[in-house]
Amino acid sequence: MNRDLLGKLRRMRGAELKARSQALLTQLCEQVGYQLGIQRNPENDLTPDAADSTFRDPWIAQHEQQAVAERLRAHHPAYVDEIVQAADAICRHEFALFGTVARYGDAVAWQTDPVSGRPWPAEFHTRVCIFDGNSGNGDVKYVWELNRHQFLPVLGKAYRLTGDVKYASAGLRLIDSWIGANPCNIGINWTSALEVAVRSLSWCWACALFEGAPALTAERRxxxxxxLSQHARYIERHLSFYFSPYNHLIGEATALFVIGSLLPSLRRAAHWRKRGWAILEAEMPKQYHEDGGTVEQATGYHHFTLGFHLHAMLVKRHLEGDAAGRLWTDLEKAIAFSMHMMRPDGSMPMIGDADEGKAFALAQSDLWDFRVFLGLGAALFRRGDFKKMGGGHLLPDAAWLVGADGWAAHDALQERVPEKTSTALPASGYYIMRTGWDAQAHYLGFDCGELAAGVSAQETPSAAHGHADTLSIEVSAFGEPLLVDPGFWTYNGSMDWHRYFRETEAHNTVVIDGRSQAEFRGRLKWSHAPR
Incomplete structure (x- = not known):
């Protein structure tokens, strides 16, 4: 038996062994069903009145969409122009993916790599290899990014802002095309429960924005x-409890909760709502340190996970009026962590891995500028320091989440600078010193945290998004970054560069005897983590 596998088995407790065994059994049953030609009719999952149901807006009442659109047209005409331009590009089947633009003709090739042009195999999902980097079809991140469908809400916003039905029609045709080209459980777009989850969240929001459009017929609905019922069933069968119990599991639980909350015309909606929320409630304390920082020790993933929690909590607040309790306290801490870590220029140190993933696609001025979360936090928690450090105004894209009333509440807040300039975040291991909170301040950040939760100090390898960067520093002078964390290279590109950007040598810290602080064990994997 493989030595690493044997080491992992020895570390597993009964609950993990049981869960992993059940996951393997689920895959086996799915595969047997596929080979026998057994397919579940998704129509059987709908209540009789499904054709007459409504796609509910996740964040605000349906009638508030128009109030938000009117205020955006009145106060942010440049934003409206940007949305319309982006929507027009999507109508032409042009999609921005990681700095490149993928252009299609009349039909989008959903299972084809947007960069290489090579199709991924249309095989049962367990037979599609996604763990060997670039396996010959291209970097899986590109085809997954396209199929997250986070461009669909842009079409919905354009429809609401202009009243032009062409945007809703284009979005619904894209969904039709995707469903026809991606039978459940077949191909690259059914290989990851997280990808299925993000796509389902995109559909829920977009279809709520498409409501009222003639193209949203009863048959299409x-x-x-x-x-979406197939999406939820797949997610529930493949929850990442032990495979990836951090941002993956939270994204999947969020999707179950949102689908179950917004779509009562699905027969299992109440079950998914309850299951998703139970996971979120049980797992939230495991996702953040006491000071609000992610246990993954990666600032990009901090905001990815935070986005999913915001997504779910805003839905719960909208539908149930529930905005109190431990989970809201933890959410506020996570937003405060983002504020304290922020550099004077408004950007976030690029600590740990990152893949540009977003729980919902909100416009940001820069990839590493997460101040939109501070604006949302100001509106939710009525905090003047969040408003001040978020730029003093609510970014236009965030208005769709808090509505006209939340926007007005944000504007009414009195701005104030945070109480402390120097901040100790001992649980997550970061210590920040600054001369002030202005854009020309000096800034010094110490990274004294662990490599990442779950990484063993022994020889058994574990996947993690943290880097071997203990005691590294970040320095800004007069607001300009001088010594920076290098961030991340790629998941599936050159192994040499992938390794270099994660090991100690690439960071502003001490290297002893030319050795990294932890042992690199392959893509995303570490062993012998420092303690």
């Missing part, structure tokens, strides 16, 4: 609902 039933077809989309049937596919």
């Amino acid at each position: 039933r077809r989309i609902l049937g596919s």
Whole structure:
């Protein structure tokens, strides 16, 4: 038996062994069903009145969409122009993916790598290899990014802002095309529960924005609902409890909760709502340190996970009026962590791995500028320091989440600078010193945290998004970054560069005898983590 596998088995407790065994059994049953040609009719998952149901807005009442659109047209005409331009590009089947633009003709090739042009195999999902980097079809991140469908809400916003039905029609045709080209459980777009989750969240929001459009016919409504039921069933069968119990699991639980909350015309909606929320409630304390920082020790993933929690909590607040309790306290701490870590220029130190992932696609001025979260936090928690450090105004894209009333509440807040300039975050291991909170301040950040939760100090390898960067520093002078964390290279590109950016040598810290602080064990994997 493989030595690493044997080491992992020895470390596993009964609950993990049971869960992993059940996951393997689930895959086996799915595969047997596929080979026998057994397919579940998604129509059977719908209630009789599904064709007459409504896609509810996740964040605000349906009628508030128009109030938000009117205020955006009045106060942010440049934003409206940007949304319309982006929507027009999507109508032309042009999609921005990681700094490149993928252009398609009349039909989008959903299972083809947007960069290499090579199709991924249309095989049962367990037979599609996604763990060997670039396996010959291209970097899986590109085809997954396209199929997250986070461009669909842009079309919905354009429809609401202009009243032009062409945007809703284009979005619904894209969903039709995707459903037809991606049978459940077949191909690259059914290989990851997180990817299925992000796509389902995109559909829920977009279809709520498409409500009222003539193109959203009863037949289309039933077809989309049937596919969303397939999405939720897949997610529940493949929850990442031990495979990836951090941002993956939170994204999947969020999708179950949102689908179950917004779509009561699905027969299992109440079950998914309850299951998703139970996971979120049980797992939230495991996702953040006491001071609000992610246990993954990666600032990009901090905001990815935070985005999913915001997503779920805003839905719960909208539908149930619930905005109190331990989870809201933890959410506020996570937003405060983001504020304390922020550099004078408004950007976030690029600590740990990152893949540009977003729980929902909100416009940011820069990839590493997460101040949109501070604006949302100001509106939710009525905090003047969040408003001040978020730029003093609510970014236009965030208005769709808090509505006209939340926007007005944000504007009414009195701005104030945070109480402390120097901040100790001992649980997550970061210590920040600054001369002030202005854009020309000096800034010094110490990274004294662990490599990442779950990484063993022994020889058994574990996947993690943290880097071997203990005691590294970040320095800004007069607001300009001088010594920076290098961030991340790629998941599936050159192994040499992938390794270099994660090991100690690439960071502003001490290297002893030319050795990294932890042992690199392959893509994303570490062993012998420092203690």
